[in-house]
Amino acid sequence: xxxxxxxxxxxxxxxxxxxxxxxxxxxxxxxxxxxxxxxxxxxxxxxxxxxxxxxxxxxxxxxxxxxxxxxxxxxxxxxxxxxxxxxxxxxxxxxxxxxxxxxxxxxxxxxxxxxxxxxxxxxxxxxxxxxxxxxxxxxxxxxxxxxxxxxxxxxxxxxxxxxxxxxxxxxxxxxxxxxxxxxxxxxxxxxxxxxxxxxxxxxxxxxxxxxxxxxxxxxxxxxxxxxxxxxxxxxxxxxxxxxxx
Amino acid sequence: xxxxxxxxxxxxxxxxxxxxxxxxxxxxxxxxxxxxxxxxxxxxxxxxxxxxxxxxxxxxxxxxxxxxxxxxxxxxxxxxxxxxxxxxxxxxxxxxxxxxxxxxxxxxxxxxxxxxxxxxxxxxxxxxxxxxxxxxxxxxxxxxxxxxxxxxxxxxxxxxxxxxxxxxxxxxxxxxxxxxxxxxxxxxxxxxxxxxxxxxxxxxxxxxxxxxxxxxxxxxxxxxxxxxxxxxxxxxxxxxxxxxxxxxxxxxxxxxxxxxxxxxxxxxxxxxxxxxxxxxxxxxxxxxxxxxxxxxxxxxxxxxxxxxxxxxxxxxxxxxxxxxxxxxxxxxxxxxxxxxxxxxxxxxxxxxxxxxxxxxxxxxxxxxxxxxxxxxxxxxxxxxxx
Numbered sequence: 001x002x003x004x005x006x007x008x009x010x011x012x013x014x015x016x017x018x019x020x021x022x023x024x025x026x027x028x029x030x031x032x033x034x035x036x037x038x039x040x041x042x043x044x045x046x047x048x049x050x051x052x053x054x055x056x057x058x059x060x061x062x063x064x065x066x067x068x069x070x071x072x073x074x075x076x077x078x079x080x081x082x083x084x085x086x087x088x089x090x091x092x093x094x095x096x097x098x099x100x101x102x103x104x105x106x107x108x109x110x111x112x113x114x115x116x117x118x119x120x121x122x123x124x125x126x127x128x129x130x131x132x133x134x135x136x137x138x139x140x141x142x143x144x145x146x147x148x149x150x151x152x153x154x155x156x157x158x159x160x161x162x163x164x165x166x167x168x169x170x171x172x173x174x175x176x177x178x179x180x181x182x183x184x185x186x187x188x189x190x191x192x193x194x195x196x197x198x199x200x201x202x203x204x205x206x207x208x209x210x211x212x213x214x215x216x217x218x219x220x221x222x223x224x225x226x227x228x229x230x231x232x233x234x235x236x237x238x239x240x241x242x243x244x245x
Numbered sequence: 246x247x248x249x250x251x252x253x254x255x256x257x258x259x260x261x262x263x264x265x266x267x268x269x270x271x272x273x274x275x276x277x278x279x280x281x282x283x284x285x286x287x288x289x290x291x292x293x294x295x296x297x298x299x300x301x302x303x304x305x306x307x308x309x310x311x312x313x314x315x316x317x318x319x320x321x322x323x324x325x326x327x328x329x330x331x332x333x334x335x336x337x338x339x340x341x342x343x344x345x346x347x348x349x350x351x352x353x354x355x356x357x358x359x360x361x362x363x364x365x366x367x368x369x370x371x372x373x374x375x376x377x378x379x380x381x382x383x384x385x386x387x388x389x390x391x392x393x394x395x396x397x398x399x400x401x402x403x404x405x406x407x408x409x410x411x412x413x414x415x416x417x418x419x420x421x422x423x424x425x426x427x428x429x430x431x432x433x434x435x436x437x438x439x440x441x442x443x444x445x446x447x448x449x450x451x452x453x454x455x456x457x458x459x460x461x462x463x464x465x466x467x468x469x470x471x472x473x474x475x476x477x478x479x480x481x482x483x484x485x486x487x488x489x490x491x492x493x494x495x496x497x498x499x500x501x502x503x504x505x506x507x508x509x510x511x512x513x514x515x516x517x518x519x520x521x522x523x524x525x526x527x528x529x530x531x532x533x534x535x536x537x538x539x540x541x542x543x544x545x546x547x548x549x550x551x552x553x554x555x556x557x558x559x560x561x562x563x564x565x566x567x568x569x570x571x572x573x574x575x576x577x578x579x580x581x582x583x584x585x586x587x588x589x590x591x592x593x594x595x596x597x598x599x600x601x602x603x604x605x606x607x608x609x610x611x612x613x614x615x616x617x618x619x620x621x622x623x624x625x626x627x628x629x630x631x
Contacts, residue, residue, distance in 0.1 A: 017328060055422040074425050081419040090273060090416045091471045100413045104424035109406050136471035152420075 006031040006191040012061030014051045033208035034186040036196040043213040045195040078158035088138045095133040101155035123151040143174030160191045249374040260446045261484030263397040267439040268459030280459045282340035283314040284452040288347025302388045307444045314440025368451030370502040396445040450503040461510035468521040541577045546604040560592045
């Protein structure tokens with residue numbers, strides 16, 4: 001796997017009130033992988049994504065996207081925050097939320113037009129939510145809200161997708177629908193990075209994995225490094241995975 | 246109407262619009278209390294500005310006072326960031342401190358000038374037409390009309406230019422940041438507009454009542470629409486209506502204009518709160534009652550579907566079996582009959598074909614939670630409207 005490096009993280013340290021939540025992370029994510037970030041609660045999984053995207057300011061270290069700082073490469077990156085991070089009572093429709101994905105390419109002041117609307121409708125169709133385009137977002141189920149978020153990322157037409165727990169609180173059919181879309185993205189050569197909780201599904205869904213617990217424990221292909229040893233190092237208890245292929 | 250009356254209503258309406266615009270975003274960002282804090286803590290800014298300019302309508306005074314508003318926000322955030330106190334506590338710590346500094350400054354230095362706490366807090370719209378702006382010897386109208394007009398113009402231009410940025414950063418700060426729309430810039434932009442508006446409006450309606458004009462119309466509009474643009478339009482509409490109607494209430498009652506406007510704002514909110522079509526208290530109560538009835542109906546139909554035995558389907562037995570009061574059983578039976586879901590023959594209840602199909606579909610829906618299957622049922626039943 002001597003691929004191009006899509007995301008490179010060097011010596012990244014992030015602290016909340018001088019307490020490091022991520023310590024000296026070095027990470028290289030090759031282009032075209034579907035990668036899970038796993039680790040216990042409070043391991044800094046979401047923080048890692050937010051620091052890569054410049055939402056949080058690290059106290060040390062640097063991040064590059066295809067060799068350049070994130071600020072120069074925004075157009076290449078799409079982000080799906082945790083569903084719980086927004087107020088779903090906000091007065092807007094599903095279509096409008098998806099349109100927000102186009103704002104990045106528009107830049108300041110310029111407004112979305114027909115082209116952006118068309119792209120948003122296409123993205124809604126891809127996630128099977130076209131019928132709900134006019135629905136107020138609080139009237140959607142948890143799984144539907146997650147699909148809307150996914151559509152909003154798809155409309156950005158990025159090269160790298162960061163997703164923070166996209167399977168949280170969704171039913172089985174939505175989970176399958178989402179993972180199929182993620183696999184399709186990988187097939188199209190995109191890089192997809194997912195904060196993931198369900199260790200059982202890691203080998204089935206992902207081809208790359210990063211173990212994280214404040215420090216990076218391991219990163220690499222699932223088939224090589226998803227083993228009891230790394231799980232134990234990450235979760236601190238004796239972990240037996242019975243699902244290894 | 247005299248020209249002074251028209252001028253007063255015009256000023257009040259412009260203030261209402263200038264407040265409704267930032268107010269809508271404050272409400273959506275759950276920052277209503279920040280406007281209260283700003284409205285108090287601009288007092289020291291006004292006092293200092295007044296010492297320098299000796300003119301309550303000077304643009305320099307407005308900027309200085311607005312700056313105190315920004316300081317309030319910064320201090321609140323700083324205290325909150327330490328993690329030692331929560332945001333509402335931080336607000337409660339900062340604005341009384343700044344406000345009291347203003348009160349002391351007035352008491353120490355401004356006893357003999359035209360500046361007192363009442364004037365700042367309550368304003369006096371009735372006097373606004375007396376303070377004229379005279380350019381080259383011509384009277385071009387009341388000063389406060391020009392001031393609030395300018396502020397409104399700036400606010401509207403900013404709203405049009407940055408509507409999409411305001412929307413995305415209000416809805417999803419993380420996305421806004423990752424797209425390159427700095428939430429901090431937008432946040433402080435909004436805070437600046439709110440502060441300038443508060444200062445610009447204080448001698449018309451008073452710094453305290455500005456809060457009502459910012460929050461009440463937006464809160465009212467929020468109950469009526471699920472579209473941000475419509476929410477803005479409705480806020481503006483409620484603001485103007487309350488300003489004009491409040492003026493006439495004050496006229497009839499011979500009372501404070503600002504007080505009357507605020508009372509009207511409160512009444513408008515109360516009416517909408519009670520009678521709003523989908524979010525209003527009465528609509529919600531009605532819907533819950535319907536839902537209770539429909540859940541009962543479904544329980545009843547399911548019972549019929551599960552039991553072929555005659556003994557289980559006798560009208561009288563149903564009370565005991567499903568454990569309902571008589572009245573409830575009666576109303577459920579009536580509802581089922583009215584919808585042609587059941588037949589009653591010799592006190593024995595049985596499902597009709599329609600009732601049978603409906604029950605299967607409803608159970609299917611509850612189990613799979615698939616919306617598409619029940620689109621056609623939604624018209625008849627509240628239960629499935631989510």
